[in-house]
Amino acid sequence: MLSIGTSALTTSQGALSTTSHNIANVNTEGYSRQRVEQATRIPNGAGGQYFGSGVEVESVKRLYDSFLSNQVRTFTSQEQQLATFSSFAKQVDNLLGSPELSLSSGLQGFFDSVQSLADDPTSISARQAMLTEADTLAKRFNTLDTQLDAYNRQVNLNLESTVDEVNLLSKGIAELNQVIIEASGSVSGSPNDLLDQRDQLINQLSSLVSVTIVQESSGAQNVFIGNGQALVVGTSYTGLSTVPNQTDSTRLELSYGNGSVNISSQITGGKLGGLLSVRQDVIDPARAEIDSLAAGMVTTINEQHSVGITLDGNAGGNFFEPTGTPTPDAGNIRLAIIDPRDIAVASAVATTTTASNTGTATLALNSVDGSAVGFDPLTALNTPLTFTYDATAKTYTVNYAGDTATISYDPATDSGKTIDLSALGAPHTDFVGATKPPLTITLSGVPGNTDSFTMTNSAAGGFTSVGDNRNALALAELQVSKVLNGGTESFGDSYGILVANVATRTHQADVGQQTQQGLLDQTNSRYQSVSGVNMDEEAADLIKYQQAYQAASQIITVSNTVFNALINAF
Amino acid sequence: MRISTSQIFDQGLTAMLNKQTELSQTQLQVSTGKKILSPSDDPAASVEMLNLQREFSLTEQYLDNATKAENKQVVEEGVLSSATDMLQRIRELAIQGLSDTNGPNQRKAIAAEMNQLNEQLFLLSNSKDANGDYLFSGFQSNTPPYATISGTYQGDEGQRSMKIGAGVTIETNDPGNAIFEARHISTESTKVAGSADSNIAISNSSTTEINPAITFTYNAAIVPSGGYDVNGGPTTIPYTAADAGLNIDLNTLDPSLPNVSVTLTGTPSATDSFSLTTTSSVQTMFNTIDQFVKALEADQVGPNNGPNNGDFLTNIDASMDNVLNTQAKIGTRVNSIDYQRDINEGLSFTNEKMLSEIRDLDYAEAISRLSLQMTGLEAAQQTFTRVQGLSLFNYL
Numbered sequence: 001m002l003s004i005g006t007s008a009l010t011t012s013q014g015a016l017s018t019t020s021h022n023i024a025n026v027n028t029e030g031y032s033r034q035r036v037e038q039a040t041r042i043p044n045g046a047g048g049q050y051f052g053s054g055v056e057v058e059s060v061k062r063l064y065d066s067f068l069s070n071q072v073r074t075f076t077s078q079e080q081q082l083a084t085f086s087s088f089a090k091q092v093d094n095l096l097g098s099p100e101l102s103l104s105s106g107l108q109g110f111f112d113s114v115q116s117l118a119d120d121p122t123s124i125s126a127r128q129a130m131l132t133e134a135d136t137l138a139k140r141f142n143t144l145d146t147q148l149d150a151y152n153r154q155v156n157l158n159l160e161s162t163v164d165e166v167n168l169l170s171k172g173i174a175e176l177n178q179v180i181i182e183a184s185g186s187v188s189g190s191p192n193d194l195l196d197q198r199d200q201l202i203n204q205l206s207s208l209v210s211v212t213i214v215q216e217s218s219g220a221q222n223v224f225i226g227n228g229q230a231l232v233v234g235t236s237y238t239g240l241s242t243v244p245n246q247t248d249s250t251r252l253e254l255s256y257g258n259g260s261v262n263i264s265s266q267i268t269g270g271k272l273g274g275l276l277s278v279r280q281d282v283i284d285p286a287r288a289e290i291d292s293l294a295a296g297m298v299t300t301i302n303e304q305h306s307v308g309i310t311l312d313g314n315a316g317g318n319f320f321e322p323t324g325t326p327t328p329d330a331g332n333i334r335l336a337i338i339d340p341r342d343i344a345v346a347s348a349v350a351t352t353t354t355a356s357n358t359g360t361a362t363l364a365l366n367s368v369d370g371s372a373v374g375f376d377p378l379t380a381l382n383t384p385l386t387f388t389y390d391a392t393a394k395t396y397t398v399n400y401a402g403d404t405a406t407i408s409y410d411p412a413t414d415s416g417k418t419i420d421l422s423a424l425g426a427p428h429t430d431f432v433g434a435t436k437p438p439l440t441i442t443l444s445g446v447p448g449n450t451d452s453f454t455m456t457n458s459a460a461g462g463f464t465s466v467g468d469n470r471n472a473l474a475l476a477e478l479q480v481s482k483v484l485n486g487g488t489e490s491f492g493d494s495y496g497i498l499v500a501n502v503a504t505r506t507h508q509a510d511v512g513q514q515t516q517q518g519l520l521d522q523t524n525s526r527y528q529s530v531s532g533v534n535m536d537e538e539a540a541d542l543i544k545y546q547q548a549y550q551a552a553s554q555i556i557t558v559s560n561t562v563f564n565a566l567i568n569a570f
Numbered sequence: 571m572r573i574s575t576s577q578i579f580d581q582g583l584t585a586m587l588n589k590q591t592e593l594s595q596t597q598l599q600v601s602t603g604k605k606i607l608s609p610s611d612d613p614a615a616s617v618e619m620l621n622l623q624r625e626f627s628l629t630e631q632y633l634d635n636a637t638k639a640e641n642k643q644v645v646e647e648g649v650l651s652s653a654t655d656m657l658q659r660i661r662e663l664a665i666q667g668l669s670d671t672n673g674p675n676q677r678k679a680i681a682a683e684m685n686q687l688n689e690q691l692f693l694l695s696n697s698k699d700a701n702g703d704y705l706f707s708g709f710q711s712n713t714p715p716y717a718t719i720s721g722t723y724q725g726d727e728g729q730r731s732m733k734i735g736a737g738v739t740i741e742t743n744d745p746g747n748a749i750f751e752a753r754h755i756s757t758e759s760t761k762v763a764g765s766a767d768s769n770i771a772i773s774n775s776s777t778t779e780i781n782p783a784i785t786f787t788y789n790a791a792i793v794p795s796g797g798y799d800v801n802g803g804p805t806t807i808p809y810t811a812a813d814a815g816l817n818i819d820l821n822t823l824d825p826s827l828p829n830v831s832v833t834l835t836g837t838p839s840a841t842d843s844f845s846l847t848t849t850s851s852v853q854t855m856f857n858t859i860d861q862f863v864k865a866l867e868a869d870q871v872g873p874n875n876g877p878n879n880g881d882f883l884t885n886i887d888a889s890m891d892n893v894l895n896t897q898a899k900i901g902t903r904v905n906s907i908d909y910q911r912d913i914n915e916g917l918s919f920t921n922e923k924m925l926s927e928i929r930d931l932d933y934a935e936a937i938s939r940l941s942l943q944m945t946g947l948e949a950a951q952q953t954f955t956r957v958q959g960l961s962l963f964n965y966l
Contacts, residue, residue, distance in 0.1 A: 026575055033574075090610065097609040097616065104620050108627045115631050119638045119732055122703050122711050346709065353727060355852065458709070467703055467711030467743075469730050476733060479628070492624045499609050500617040506610035521584070525577055532574020539962035 001562070005555030007054030011038055012549035014057045019541045022533045030200030032064045032531035034192055062192040068527040069199060070213070073206035075520040077269030080207045082513035084158075084274025088151060089282045089506035095147050096286070096499045103293070103495045106140040109133045111479035117345060118472035122311070127340035138320065138333045141294050145330035148287045149250075155279050156252045160242050162208055162271050163254065166231070167239035169205045170223065173198055174237040177220035181235070184219040205231075210269025226266035229256045251279070282505055289498040291329035296484045297491055298328040302336075303370030304478060307377050308344025308471030313463025315377045316344025316471070346468035348377035349439065350458035354451065361411070361447030363387060365439060365455070366418055367474055372438030381457040385421075385437060391449035398424065400437070411446040418442050582954035589947040596940045605931045615928050622928070626921040628736075629914050636734040636911045640904060642742040646705055647900045649697045650749070650893050656687050656694075657890045660859060663687075664882055667866045674869040681866035688859040692719050695750050695856070706746030715746035719856040723747040735910045740903055749896045750854050752888040755779060756877035757848040759832065764788065764842030769835045770798075771874040772846070773817055778828040783847035784820070788838050796838065800824065811837040855889035858882070 015036040025031040039058040043050035099105060113133040117126040176198040183191035202223065205211055212224040216234065223232040231237055242252040243260050253262040254272070264276050298320040305319040321336040322328055337343065349365045368375065387396045387407075395406040398421070405424040409417060421437040439455070458465045484494050598607060609616035666672060667680045696714045698704055703711035707725025715725045725746055731739040757780055759770050770786055786798040789806070797808035805824045809816060816834045820827040830846070858877075865871050865878035873879050 090608065093610045094608045104624060108624060112627065112631045115635060115733060119635055120701055121730070123701050350709075350726060350728070464713055465709035465726065465728060467707070467730060468709035468728055473731060473733065473739070480736070492620070496617045496620045499620060500613050503609035503613035503616055507613050510610060525573075525581075528574040528577040529572040532572075532577055534572060535575045536962040537572075539966060543966070 001559040002556065004052070004054035005552055005559055007041060007056055008552035008555060009549060011036070011055045011057050012545050012552055014060075015545040016542070016549060018060060019538050019545060023535065023538045023542075026533045026535060026538075030196050030203060031533070032062045032192070032196050032199075033533045035061050035063060037061050059189055060192060062190065062195060063531050064195075064199075065527065065530045068523065068530060071523045072520070072527050073203060073211065073213075075516055075523055076203065077206045077210040077273070079513060079516035079520045080270045081268070081274040081277065082509050082516055084271045085278045085282075086506065086509040086513050088155070088275075088278040089502065089509055091151060092148070092282050092286055093502050093506040095144065096502055101140060101143055101147075103137075103140055103144065103290075104492060104499075106137040107479070107491050107495070110137045111476055114472060114476040114479075117343070118469045118476055121345045121469040121472060122466050124340055127311075127343050127345075130343060131335065131337070131340055134319070135335050138335055141290065141330040141333045144290055145287070148283055148290070149331070151283050152251060152279065152287075155275050155283070156242075156250075158275050159252050159254070159272070162275065163240045163242055166205065166208050166272070167237075169201050169208070170231040170237040170239060172201045173205070173221070173223060173232045174235050176201065177232065178235040180219045206270060208270040209267060209272045226256075226263055226268070229263065229266075282502055286498060286502055287330070289494070289501075291331075293484070293491065293494050293498070294330040294333045295328045296494070298323065298333060300370075300478055300483045301475065304471065304475050305344050305370075307348060307368045307370045307372075307375050308474075309346040309348050309377050309459050309463060309465075309468075310344050311341040311346075311466060313459050314342070317342075319343075343472075344377070345472040346458065346463075346465050347470035347474075348375075348380060348458055350456050350465065352454045352456065354453065357451040358448030359389070359446050359451045361389065361443070361445035361451055363453040363455075364442045364444075365470065366442050367440045368471075369422065369438035369440070372422070375438055377457075378459055379457065381437075381455055382460055385439075385455040386452055387454075388450060388452040389447040391447070396443070396447075407443070409443055409447070415444045415446075416442060417444070578957060582950070582957060585950045586947065586954060589943060589950050593940070593943045593947055596936060596943055599931050600933070600936050600940060603931050603933075604929055606929060619925065619928050622921050622925045626918060626925060629918045629921060632733060632735050632914050633911060633918065635732045636740075636907050636914065639732045639734055639740050639742050640907050642699065643900050643904050643907070645697075645699055646744065647897060647904075649694050649705065650897050650900070653691055653694050653893050654890065654897070656691050657855070657886060657893065660684055660687050660691075661883065661886050661890070664862065664886060667862075668871055668879065668882070677866045677869055677871070681863045684859065684866070685863045688719065688856055688863060691859070692716065692856045695746055705743060706749060708743070708745040716750070716854065716856065719860050721854075723751065723854070734907060735914060738906075738910055740906060740910075744896050744899070749892055750856070750889075751852050752855060752858075752885065752892045753850055754853045754858055754877065754885050754888070755848050755850045755881055757830075757846075757881055758876045759844055759846045759874065762843045762845050765837075765839040767836045768838045768842050770844045770846070771833050771835070772830060772876070772879075773833040773873050774831040778830060779848040779850075780828055780830065780846055781848050781850075783845045784827065784830075786842075786844040786846070788840055788842040790840060798834075798838070798842075798844075800827070807834070809834050809838060855886070858885050858889065 015038070018034050018036045022033050037058040037060070038055050041053040041056045044053050045051075095101060110130075110133045113126075113130040117123070117130045120126045176194060180191055180194050180198065183194060198221065202211065202213060202221070205223065209225050211231070212228075214222040214224065216222060218234070220234045221232070222230060222234065224230050229238075231240075238257050241255050241258060243255045243262065245251045245253050245262070253264040254267055254276075255261055256263050267273055267276060302318045302320060302323060305316045308316040310316060318336040320328065321334050322332055326332060347365060347368060349368060351363055351365055353362065383401045386399045388399070389396050389409070393406075394410045395408050398405045398407060407419055407424070408414075419441050421439045421441065424436060458468065479492070480490055482488055482490050482493070484491065489497065595607075599605060606612050606616055606619065663680050663684045667677050667684070672680070695706055695716055696704060697706070701711075704714055704725070707713050707715040709728030709730070710725040713724050715723055717724060723746055727745045727747070729741045729745065730743050732742050734740050757772065757778075759772055761769070762785075785801055786807070787802065788796065789799045789803070790796040792799070792806045792808050794808065795810050797806050797810075799806055800820070800823070805827075807816075807818055807823065814835050817831055818834070819829070819831045821829040832846070862871075862878050862882045865875060871878050871882075877885060
């Protein structure tokens with residue numbers, strides 16, 4: 001009886017101590033509540049009967065569901081990946097959408113200034129204003145590039161620190177594996193608190209990268225990432241490291257161990273996955289898009305500018321730099337001219353109506369195709385291009401240095417007709433190289449028989465057409481022309497598409513993150529409902545085990561009284 | 571379901587944090603007045619907004635251009651209407667000068683006034699705009715269209731355009747040669763061959779042009795004693811030296827001939843032939859007026875002094891027509907500008923309205939949302955403290 005009492009006392013004491021342990025660890029991160037599993041001791045056989053011999057602690061059980069725990073890790077990885085993605089994507093999103101930095105308003109300002117210059121071609125202040133706006137636009141490109149580059153560097157720094165963290169956690173898990181193997185070997189019970197600590201480390205690791213856990217019979221847990229790269233095997237661990245990308249040394253990639261093999265593409269989930277995917281899906285495309293927009297703008301504007309003539313009668317040349325090598329991009333785009341007089345506002349082509357014409361016909365230059373090879377605004381059309389009308393055949397004969405071609409023109413139906421001279425069969429010989437004139441003209445009115453027009457170089461014999469604004473108008477027209485992406489997008493369209501792409505990705509990540517957060521919260525509450533400590537429950541347990549303890553003490557007292565009664569009988 | 575104590579705490583906390591995030595978003599919306607704070611808030615609407623903004627500023631620029639273009643038209647129109655006034659006064663003076671009631675002295679006085687007006691007209695052709703650019707020299711803005719009254723056009727036929735709408739351009743200048751140069755006719759009788767003794771002169775100031783030329787050839791066979799074949803016959807004018815001063819209206823002679831009278835004088839000889847024709851060319855109005863002024867001073871404005879006779883009136887009318895035509899063109903352009911401006915203002919208004927619908931916050935909705943969120947946050951805070959106060963330990 002005394003022995004039963006003692007076993008009850010010991011067991012209650014153990015239960016009280018476990019309850020206290022639970023209460024003490026109510027706020028310990030990763031703690032799983034423990035419960036004392038009690039069982040009856042082996043009964044004593046006497047006189048053909050078995051008499052109960054008391055109670056004993058069978059085990060201290062850790063209330064833990066490995067399925068839920070795995071789910072928590074999976075959702076943590078996914079949620080963290082999206083959260084990291086979203087936080088970086090939001091920065092890019094805000095950068096592109098900010099009115100101070102947006103290319104949209106930069107482009108608008110630039111083209112407005114081009115139109116104002118076209119309104120007043122001789123005004124030096126309008127020219128200066130256009131240069132200033134162009135400079136602002138180039139600087140906006142530069143700033144965007146610098147900012148996106150800064151995000152890339154931020155990604156690099158984050159990768160480095162996250163990899164350090166991953167390595168630290170792997171090391172911790174390997175060490176705990178060691179301790180757990182040793183502890184499991186020496187006693188029959190399981191080292192619950194050590195298991196909790198290891199689980200907590202693995203949880204932390206799963207917020208950095210997606211992990212797969214394999215349980216070994218020794219009690220150790222092996223941790224794998226990516227395509228099976230083992231971070232922890234038994235008691236040893238292999239770290240990750242960062243290596244510069246082979247083609248672009250400004251960006252860091254992940255490698256396994258101390259090797260140089262790039263495993264970035266195999267890593268998913270967690271902060272690492274988020275960093276890698278935001279770089280690949282948002283930052284890189286945004287940079288590429290802005291670079292290609294810058295390059296497209298440099299090419300298109302330079303082409304148009306270089307076929308025009310400056311205020312001093314020089315060839316227009318390039319408006320933006322650089323061209324060729326290095327190739328223009330958002331980072332290096334800058335103005336090629338500093339003198340406002342060097343803006344090519346005038347067109348190189350002068351059209352003259354022959355004075356003796358009897359009809360009312362007119363011929364106007366529509367555009368000069370800047371992309372044509374070698375159109376030199378100073379020498380093109382030094383040999384004039386003449387157009388002579390034949391009223392009987394209803395055709396204009398185009399003559400260039402003896403080469404002729406015909407354009408059919410019926411004044412009754414064709415007035416306002418636009419003709420692309422480069423599409424004519426001839427003339428072509430010696431016009432620029434062996435190409436046809438890259439000019440588009442508009443014919444209108446009723447020409448008389450033998451009425452003629454002449455196109456000459458407006459700078460030949462000294463440039464004086466300072467009031468000519470046709471090249472500026474052509475430059476201004478580029479704002480609404482679909483010149484990019486195979487003639488499907490204007491500059492503004494292209495930027496709009498970029499903003500939309502980034503915004504959509506950011507929005508998606510945001511929504512995805514909220515969904516994952518919800519899933520994580522749900523799973524967490526299920527996990528907590530199994531493993532979490534409830535204070536009311538512990539309070540009740542405390543009362544229960546305290547009463548059991550008090551009752552067991554009474555057994556000792558009663559056994560003492562019974563014993564005394566026996567002693568006193570003698 | 572079992573609920574752990576830390577879970578109760580976390581849930582309460584998360585609820586409060588979420589409410590605070592929502593509240594701060596609404597607060598930011600209210601303080602900026604904008605519905606969309608960053609493009610990812612609503613990607614589709616943000617792109618729509620970018621497009622609308624671009625469209626809006628483009629339209630504003632077109633409106634700006636339209637104002638400038640209209641100003642230029644107004645300046646040009648002002649110059650041209652002064653020119654019309656002067657031309658009208660010159661025409662009146664010319665009629666006086668041509669009138670036979672005026673003697674040489676009066677004609678000199680008229681010539682002086684006309685010369686004064688011509689110089690002013692010439693100065694008008696060299697008008698400059700606010701930038702100091704010549705209005706009427708095409709693209710050659712730094713070159714005066716005419717250096718002197720008798721000079722030729724130094725500009726070119728360039729016409730500047732301005733964009734006043736999507737795909738709509740409007741010319742803002744007219745080259746001077748299209749305004750100040752006009753068809754110039756002169757009807758004269760010239761002796762083609764023969765002796766200097768005879769002459770056929772025009773005797774009335776006709777406005778009829780003679781084209782093709784009318785020829786007069788001496789023919790001794792004409793009864794009774796010789797005369798002139800008109801256009802090689804069969805119409806003839808019998809004439810001898812005794813008929814000197816004979817005045818004949820060609821139209822009454824032959825209805826197919828124009829309404830021109832000629833006076834025949836002197837002694838005809840066998841080889842005599844005359845040609846009566848109107849030559850036509852293009853020249854500046856300044857030159858035309860200047861020549862007439864000089865003729866007036868010299869008192870040589872008789873019917874036979876073409877072009878400084880009735881031809882001058884035809885010529886000055888042609889010049890005036892040119893100026894008036896240009897004024898009409900300017901009027902049409904101003905109308906186009908006004909019309910386009912109406913379109914652009916409409917567009918601009920619509921754009922701004924759509925932009926505002928997408929971008930601007932509905933304050934009533936936002937404020938009520940704000941107060942709802944504040945209530946929600948307060949409720950979350952209160953439940954948090956209440957629930958946290960519940961514990962069995964309080965009763966131990």
